[in-house]
Amino acid sequence: MAKVLTSREENYSQWYNDLVIKADLAENSAVRGSMVIKPYGYAIWEKMQAVLDQKFKDTGHQNAYFPLFIPKSFFSKEASHVAGFAKECAVVTHYRLKTDENGNIVVDEDAKLEEELIVRPTSETIIWDTYRKWIQSYRDLPLLINQWANVVRWEMRTRLFLRTAEFLWQEGHTAHATKDEAITEAETMLNVYSDFAENYMAMPVLKGTKSPNERFAGAIETYCIEALMQDGKALQAGTSHFLGQNFAKAFDVKYVTKENKQEYVWATSWGVSTRLMGALVMAHSDDNGLVLPPKLAPIQVVIVPIYRKPEELAAISEKVEGLIKDLKANDISVKFDDRDTHKPGFKFAEWELKGVPVRLAIGPRDLANGTVEVARRDTLEKEILQFEGISTKIKNLLEQIQINIYQKAYDFREQNTFVVDDWNDFKAKVEAGGFILAHWDGTEETEQKIKDETKATIRSIPIDGKMEEGKCIFSGNPSNQRVVFAKAY
């Protein structure tokens, strides 16, 4: 088979880029760092959105929408927040263009804004400014809001889906009467994310908290799910933040308790982005193309007819008509690829590249024998089965594939997770890739020094990690828990 992708072994990074483009997920645009998400890629994102949106609603949240532009002054209200985002903000300074004496379109200097507007890198500030008006009493709490939006972070280096200047995401922003309730909310949403990652994306994730260095700007605690990619690098797949009363104080959001006392509100925020698309690609795909988990595949089953004459195609179409109806009735998305403009071999390769989990091929030979060829994308195995009753088998096969690719990713992570106690071993393991469980003395200095020497960062302090006395891998100082180190995206 002719390869259109660079192999993972040859150049993993190139493989990823090739795959995103060749599988028609996205491409670079005329604007540096900003991508065009193509229909096939967007269809996957829509499936992700649909599942997540339902989960948010099931946990009591409502959707709303806040402005793209945020007055600059809002950012200065929360000190650490502005420090974290200032270096990557797009700023709107004018609101009008004009034609100059040479006929060129230029910015009209007369149309300078009194106060610059920031294109949101995240919406805490504009939302908390709004919440001040919405929250008066304990009766107004909790306030559980989510928004689906685009945000802009002017990153110096970008990669399709993994880090783009503009990206799509959802951001939840909640307000609570008590600290405990807010912490519970942050943990609940982390669980929503890990459930989604594992049961829909088929991607195992580690749940944990971030070290102070890696924490969200303005958060008291950042919870995260962290996944291991095939090249041994870690990818932060979602975060949920306990914000304490930082934003309530910055934006003066108080409520009156039952006892008629003024109290500041407690906050959380949480988000996942189109970066999940990058995670999905890297978690499962191979040198032949995408491997999509059935639960998120826009097309779950493709049927390729094999024929020479129109009469043969007609006979095949008639044969599969009932099957297509049956699959659709079971909420299985199916495409009958009867394009006459491409040959079967081309179609096989194309659907493989696009990661369709199950492919059926049916030709005159099958019509004569009452059979159908069934190929599964995850293992590339093919078998000839009886056409009769195939619908049930397909349903089961889709479930098996979902489980199999999760298991494969899980096994990979297990094989690439190492418990390390020796500094030289640590350096070697970091270089080779994978999750490294090691003791850390809890100081930012040590974390920074380890990063400087090895490029590894603390990805996660495991939530369910067992307590264990030990000595810091770097400083030798006492530690009571292992943390997860890795090189990260």
Next chain:
RNA sequence: CGGGGUGUAGCGCAGUUGGUAGCGCACUUGACUGGGGGUCAAGAGGUCGCAUGUUCAAGUCAUGUCACUCCGACCA
């Protein structure tokens, strides 16, 4: 922001000492083909990123400029 690279057909690229603009894929038409990316034939498609300069003559040389891209720094 530092260092490298690249701008030539839709995509990927070649283009020698300056002398009529080329290849592969894709595209169009036709025929044959059709169970893993078909074959043959004919065809269409270009102000060579932009500007200035040198020259009888510039894709090629010089200067400038813009864009993209890779590596690093940076990036919750």
